[in-house]
Amino acid sequence: MTNEEIKEYITTLAPAATFDETGEWLNIMVTAEELKPLMLALRNAKTQMNYLFCLTCVDFKTHLTMVYHLSATTHRQSIVIKANLNREQPSIETVCDIWRTAEFLEREVFEMFGVHFTNHPDLRKLILEDDFKGYPLRKDFEDPINMIKL
Amino acid sequence: MYNQTEIIKDTSELGADGELVINMGPQHPATHGVLHLVVTLNGETIKKIEPHLGYIHRSIEKMCESLTYRQFIYVTSRMDYLSSHINNLGCALLIEKGMQIEVPDRAKYIRVILSELTRIASHELWLGAMAMDLGAFTPFFYAFREREMITDIMEDTCGARLTMNYIVPGGLMYDLHPDFQKKVKAFITQFKSKVTEYEDLVTNNIIFQSRTKGVGILSAEDAISYGCTGPVARASGVSCDIRKIYPYEVYDKVEFDEVLETAGDSFARYMVRVKEMNQSIRIIEQLIDNIPEGDFVGKTKNVLKLPKGEFYTRVETARGEFGVYVVSEGGTTPHRIKFRSPGFSNLSVLNHISVGSMIGDLMASMGTLDLVIPDIDR
Numbered sequence: 001m002t003n004e005e006i007k008e009y010i011t012t013l014a015p016a017a018t019f020d021e022t023g024e025w026l027n028i029m030v031t032a033e034e035l036k037p038l039m040l041a042l043r044n045a046k047t048q049m050n051y052l053f054c055l056t057c058v059d060f061k062t063h064l065t066m067v068y069h070l071s072a073t074t075h076r077q078s079i080v081i082k083a084n085l086n087r088e089q090p091s092i093e094t095v096c097d098i099w100r101t102a103e104f105l106e107r108e109v110f111e112m113f114g115v116h117f118t119n120h121p122d123l124r125k126l127i128l129e130d131d132f133k134g135y136p137l138r139k140d141f142e143d144p145i146n147m148i149k150l
Numbered sequence: 151m152y153n154q155t156e157i158i159k160d161t162s163e164l165g166a167d168g169e170l171v172i173n174m175g176p177q178h179p180a181t182h183g184v185l186h187l188v189v190t191l192n193g194e195t196i197k198k199i200e201p202h203l204g205y206i207h208r209s210i211e212k213m214c215e216s217l218t219y220r221q222f223i224y225v226t227s228r229m230d231y232l233s234s235h236i237n238n239l240g241c242a243l244l245i246e247k248g249m250q251i252e253v254p255d256r257a258k259y260i261r262v263i264l265s266e267l268t269r270i271a272s273h274e275l276w277l278g279a280m281a282m283d284l285g286a287f288t289p290f291f292y293a294f295r296e297r298e299m300i301t302d303i304m305e306d307t308c309g310a311r312l313t314m315n316y317i318v319p320g321g322l323m324y325d326l327h328p329d330f331q332k333k334v335k336a337f338i339t340q341f342k343s344k345v346t347e348y349e350d351l352v353t354n355n356i357i358f359q360s361r362t363k364g365v366g367i368l369s370a371e372d373a374i375s376y377g378c379t380g381p382v383a384r385a386s387g388v389s390c391d392i393r394k395i396y397p398y399e400v401y402d403k404v405e406f407d408e409v410l411e412t413a414g415d416s417f418a419r420y421m422v423r424v425k426e427m428n429q430s431i432r433i434i435e436q437l438i439d440n441i442p443e444g445d446f447v448g449k450t451k452n453v454l455k456l457p458k459g460e461f462y463t464r465v466e467t468a469r470g471e472f473g474v475y476v477v478s479e480g481g482t483t484p485h486r487i488k489f490r491s492p493g494f495s496n497l498s499v500l501n502h503i504s505v506g507s508m509i510g511d512l513m514a515s516m517g518t519l520d521l522v523i524p525d526i527d528r
Contacts (some may be wrong), residue, residue, distance in 0.1 A: 023460050050374050054462070056488040058477050069462065069475070073374055073388065076395060080460075101377030104498040127204035127527065137212055137486075 001077055006047060014038050025069075027080045032066075035083050036093040039068070042081075043098050048072045049079070052099035055106065057113040059139045064090050064113060085115060087138075094120040112137040169197060174512075176205050182279060183523030187500075194508050199501040207527040214487045219245050219454040220319065222487070227313035229491060230525035232272040233467035235308075236265050238317040240465040243398055244474045245319040247463060248456040254445045257321035258399045263334070263437050264307070264316065266430040270341070271300040272468035273423045280420070280517035281352055284361055289352050296344060299337045306333065319454060321447030334438050338431055348424060362416035366503040366515030369414060376502065377495035380470025381422040382519055386414035392466035404436045419518035455482055469493055469520055493525035 003026045010017050014034040020027040030038055042049040054069035068081040085092060094117040096102035106117045107126040114135040117123055125132065134141050175186040184205035190198040210229060214222040223241045227234035239261055246253060278293035301311040306327050308316040316323055352358055368378070373386040383390045391408040393401040409425040411418035456478040464473040470492030477486040496519050504515050 024462065027460075052377060053464075053471065054473055054475055054488065054490045056475065056486075058486045067475075069473075073390070099377070100372070100375045100502075101495050101498055104494065126202075127207050129204070136209060 001047065001075060006077075006079060009045070009047065010038065010042075013041050023080075025078045025080050027082060029082045029084070032083045032085055032092045035066075035081070036095065039081070039095050039098055042070065042079075048074050050074075050099075052095070052101055052105075053078075055095075055102055055109070057109045057115055057137075059087075059113065059137065061139050063087060064115065066092055066109075066115065068095070089116075090114060091116040091118060093118050096120060111135070114138070168192060176202075182521070185497075185521065185523050185526070189509065189512070191509060194510070196504050196507055196509060196512065199504055199512075201497055201500065203527050205527065206524060208524075210528045211487055211489065215484060218482050219456060219484070222484070223317065223319075224313075224315045226489070227315055228524060229489065229528055230467055230469060230472070230493065230522050231312055232275060232522055233268055233469065233472070234312065235268040235304075235314045235316065236465055236467040237472060238315065239265060239399075240463055240467075240472050240474050242317045242319050243465065244461050244463040244476060245454060245456065248459075248461045248476070248478070249319075249450075249454060251320045251450055252448050253321055254448055255400075255442045256444045257446050257448070259437050259441045260322060260326060260446070261317065262399050262401065262404075263434055263441075264304075264314070266433050267300050267303065267334070267337075268314075269468045270427050270430050271297050271304075273427050274300075276423060276468075276520045277348065277352070280520075281358070283513045283517045284358065286352065286355070286358065289348070292344070292347055292351060296337075296341055299333075299340060303330070303333050303337065306330070318447065320450040321445070323447075325446045326441075331438055331441070334434065338435060338438075341427075341431060345428065353421070353424065359417065361511075362420060362514050362518070363413075365416045365507065365511045366518065367413075367415045368499060368503050372499070372502060373414070376499040378470070378499055379492050379495065380466070380468070380520075381409075381419055381426065382470065382496050382499070384409060385411045385418035385422045387412040390471065392464050392471055396464065398463075398465060400437070401433075404433050406430075406433050416514045416518040419520075423520070453482060455480065456484070464490070467492060469522065469525065470496065489528055491525045491528060493521050493523075494528075497521055497526050 007019055010028055014030050016031060018029045049070040049072050051071045051073055053071055056067050058065045064085045064087055066083045071078040094106055096106060106120055109115050110123055111125045111128050112135060170191045172189050174189055176184040186202040188200040210225055213225060223238050226237040226241050229237055274293040274297040278290035281289035304314055305311045307330060308314040368386050370386045370388050373383040373388050379390050387410055394408050406429045409422050411422050458478055458480040461476045464471050472492055473490030475488040476484045479485045504512055
């Protein structure tokens with residue numbers, strides 16, 4: 001599949017999606033509400049994106065961005081899906097019923113960035129202690145004991 | 151992380167059904183590191199496994215945000231310490247891709263030879279440690295005999311036995327020592343004459359076979375869905391070798407086979423790794439006599455600045471796909487860096503493959519996943 005075909009297909013599902021082809025792969029920016037139905041379609045339709053190889057979050061100080069790297073084991077094309085979230089109450093629907101690997105990755109993002117994944121079966125802290133305050137990978141996180149000056 | 155009160159509460163709730171919660175780790179000898187598994191049992195049958203991480207979390211991703219592009223490579227040696235050279239390579243490739251740095255052929259050849267030596271050393275350690283988990287003590291000494299030769303080569307070449315830190319953006323830190331080729335050839339001769347001993351000692355051992363065959367079966371669809379890579383996925387028949395799919399350095403110039411098994415059980419995972427060692431030897435043999443003369447490091451600026459944008463590279467470590475994702479704002483340090491470590495995804499499948507099996511089989515399933523805890527607890 002070419003990038004053009006994927007773009008065309010995504011536009012029919014999420015009309016508000018914007019595309020960026022400057023990087024190595026096709027980047028698709030969607031809204032948080034559009035994400036889940038789009039992901040379901042990408043997994044099951046002819047695109048066959050069955051391999052989620054990287055799920056993470058980036059703090060841009062004004063907003064958070066969820067980044068999903070998808071690939072297919074059949075035709076080996078990779079695409080990147082992104083969704084912006086506000087910093088005060090970041091919330092997005094889980095994708096761990098589509099790709100099982102997302103369960104642990106979302107738990108890591110939850111504790112490190114404070115993103116709430118709705119409908120996640122077991123959204124608890126994975127690495128940090130249960131009573132840990134703050135979100136360490138955010139840019140404004142301050143640790144009085146082990147401070148890393150950025 | 152693990153909370154004491156929560157576990158006790160769980161036990162009382164589950165007690166009515168005759169279920170028992172036990173803690174395996176963080177100081178369990180078979181977890182090879184500080185992995186803590188909370189295992190829910192019914193009799194001897196596993197109902198649920200919950201990994202609790204974080205005992206050695208160093209927040210490497212946050213640390214890297216304050217390190218320059220020359221510095222952050224060396225932190226990655228401390229993640230998967232058995233594949234440290236390959237982790238360094240993944241980071242160097244990212245910088246070279248982002249800044250379009252030309253790497254001399256000599257450096258590429260040496261990087262690949264050392265990567266394959268690293269892979270053999272990692273698989274050797276895994277072989278010894280896993281056999282010991284299953285009660286066989288002798289293979290440990292056999293495996294370490296060959297591994298010792300590799301660590302000696304590494305010490306002579308890079309100055310360190312485990313965390314090599316031999317790679318700089320653009321090439322290598324310094325040139326090879328004069329005896330390198332002789333020593334690697336001596337190792338190949340030794341390895342080839344001794345590798346049959348593993349077959350006699352472990353592979354054909356009826357006790358080992360009955361403990362691993364049909365244990366911890368993982369289907370191909372689940373392997374992809376859980377994001378498993380490396381020998382774990384290849385034992386289920388998923389073709390996922392980054393060296394074949396997205397060749398980097400000189401992997402497209404050498405001949406080797408991607409080892410695939412179809413059974414998906416612990417024995418298949420064992421077989422994939424043993425066969426992979428032979429493939430690595432094949433790669434080294436093709437390269438060792440053909441290392442080109444010339445520079446060992448390309449021309450780079452003193453201060454590296456990645457252009458604004460996003461970059462991703464992936465390499466095949468001994469455990470699977472290692473990915474580096476960098477978001478750059480154009481400065482000397484990354485804005486955000488994410489390491490996609492193979493161990494993290496491979497660990498997430500442990501509950502899935504162990505539920506319904508006996509607690510004694512957990513050692514076989516976990517041993518053949520080849521977990522390295524600092525890789526999971528980044």
